[in-house]
Amino acid sequence: MVGFDSTAILARLTALRAADAPTHGGHVLSYVYDSGVAAIDQLAADAIRLVQPVNGLDPTTFTSVAVMEREVLGFARELLNGGDDVVGTVTTGGTESCLLAVKTARDVWRSAGGEGRARLVAPVSVHAAFQKAAHYFDLALDLVPIDQETGAVDPAAIIDRLGPDVALVVVSAPSYPYATLDPVTAVAAACDEAGIACHVDACIGGWILPFWRRPDGSPLPLWDFRVAGVTSISADLHKFGYAPKGASVLLQRGRDRQRAQYFATTGWPGYPVVNPTMLGSKSAGALAASWAIVQALGARGFAELAESCGRATRALADIIGDIDGLRVVGDPVGPLLAVAVDESVPEHRRVDPHHWADRARRRGWLLQLQPGLAQADGTHLPHTTHLTITPVTEELLDELEAALRASADDVRGEPAADPSAVLGALPAGLVDGPLDSDTAAGILQAIGLAGDSDDPSGARLPDDMAPFLALIEALPHEVTERLLVELLARIVEPPSR
Ligand SMILES: *Cc1c(COP(=O)(O)O)cnc(C)c1O
Numbered sequence: 001m002v003g004f005d006s007t008a009i010l011a012r013l014t015a016l017r018a019a020d021a022p023t024h025g026g027h028v029l030s031y032v033y034d035s036g037v038a039a040i041d042q043l044a045a046d047a048i049r050l051v052q053p054v055n056g057l058d059p060t061t062f063t064s065v066a067v068m069e070r071e072v073l074g075f076a077r078e079l080l081n082g083g084d085d086v087v088g089t090v091t092t093g094g095t096e097s098c099l100l101a102v103k104t105a106r107d108v109w110r111s112a113g114g115e116g117r118a119r120l121v122a123p124v125s126v127h128a129a130f131q132k133a134a135h136y137f138d139l140a141l142d143l144v145p146i147d148q149e150t151g152a153v154d155p156a157a158i159i160d161r162l163g164p165d166v167a168l169v170v171v172s173a174p175s176y177p178y179a180t181l182d183p184v185t186a187v188a189a190a191c192d193e194a195g196i197a198c199h200v201d202a203c204i205g206g207w208i209l210p211f212w213r214r215p216d217g218s219p220l221p222l223w224d225f226r227v228a229g230v231t232s233i234s235a236d237l238h239k240f241g242y243a244p245k246g247a248s249v250l251l252q253r254g255r256d257r258q259r260a261q262y263f264a265t266t267g268w269p270g271y272p273v274v275n276p277t278m279l280g281s282k283s284a285g286a287l288a289a290s291w292a293i294v295q296a297l298g299a300r301g302f303a304e305l306a307e308s309c310g311r312a313t314r315a316l317a318d319i320i321g322d323i324d325g326l327r328v329v330g331d332p333v334g335p336l337l338a339v340a341v342d343e344s345v346p347e348h349r350r351v352d353p354h355h356w357a358d359r360a361r362r363r364g365w366l367l368q369l370q371p372g373l374a375q376a377d378g379t380h381l382p383h384t385t386h387l388t389i390t391p392v393t394e395e396l397l398d399e400l401e402a403a404l405r406a407s408a409d410d411v412r413g414e415p416a417a418d419p420s421a422v423l424g425a426l427p428a429g430l431v432d433g434p435l436d437s438d439t440a441a442g443i444l445q446a447i448g449l450a451g452d453s454d455d456p457s458g459a460r461l462p463d464d465m466a467p468f469l470a471l472i473e474a475l476p477h478e479v480t481e482r483l484l485v486e487l488l489a490r491i492v493e494p495p496s497r
Contacts, residue, residue: 151178192229206235
């Protein structure tokens, strides 16, 4: 056996981790969901360690996997008010839950006689995972424009588009970009009548909206399995289930529908394959951690954490609403919100939300920049800044408020970043054809986004993101997407020798 120095190996990893954005402490207001309860993180770590060698591929061989999955699904079904006909799967994350919901609906639509290319209808604010699903599973993506000001969708605009080629309608509870609770009851009722599947994407809301109240204390409109036309719901354990990454649930109404999610084959000379999810061999770690957290917190524990998120979210919405030049978009439901420029005040008082986020970043707070978007109807969604609020936010409110106010003061009156200088520096004819890898890398270099391949820190994005986001908005989607692919691909390329 080779000798190795685990201390040195782990010391290197520790040093690498030190350069990461902080996963705990509430200074990163997206990506990470800190319960603030150290004992929960420890319990999750211990659970992962116990199942580390297990292969989640086969719950008949590793029976602990079946027991944990059944118990997590039972808890989720109760939370989302599903009856005995609601069954499900623990997946590796929101994206996988969404992919499987789409694949299931497409295959159910086909077995009911659907021919040609199936269509997926959803508001434009639906999570990008559904764009990915439409791409992977070859569905036509029919995105419904939303209100420019509020991010809300008119249910009639969705219902108008229903037809025999529609395999699935997706609504969100709530949407990621604006925290809008889509009109689930109206849309699901129309789907029910037309015999079309209706998925509620509760990836971010599923584990917290069951405990959520409106600011005036009133309950939310129904959005879960109590709504008859809802055929499936996704809810991420690794968000407000506070589990480590790699866990989500997909619940489906009706055993027969859900069986279309599976892939099985006995048509090869190896072991019979039966997979409910995309992966074959898989870790049971995130499932075990989720299971342990569900046991530990129970509904009361989740409710307590949700209440803290609720108080902090209301306070933050009030603070931001009170900052001259900014506005909270629409009527957010759940512990997240989007912030846009307030165009009702004169220009010299307006605050650009991306410059604002860049200033907050210098103060140690990571807010998430969201680009603007041209909709199919010619309207334009403004660029915004996203904040996800977690249970640790409440304790930091004073500190965060000071940073948000000071950052707004820094940039008030400053116009949004103008990409024309950078655009002007780009080679002519850039958008005319597909970019090869070296050309794409050259462009990244020219706009200051490519690191030196010998210097891993070159993978860092610039400190000021506003110009970069403006560029993303200004270039055609195909070009930006290709450049982003190049950026991410080069980050993991081994250095040339
Ligand atoms: C996070 C999220 C997803 C995708 O989930 P991942 O866990 O990042 O794969 C889908 N929908 C919504 C609304 C989300 O917030």
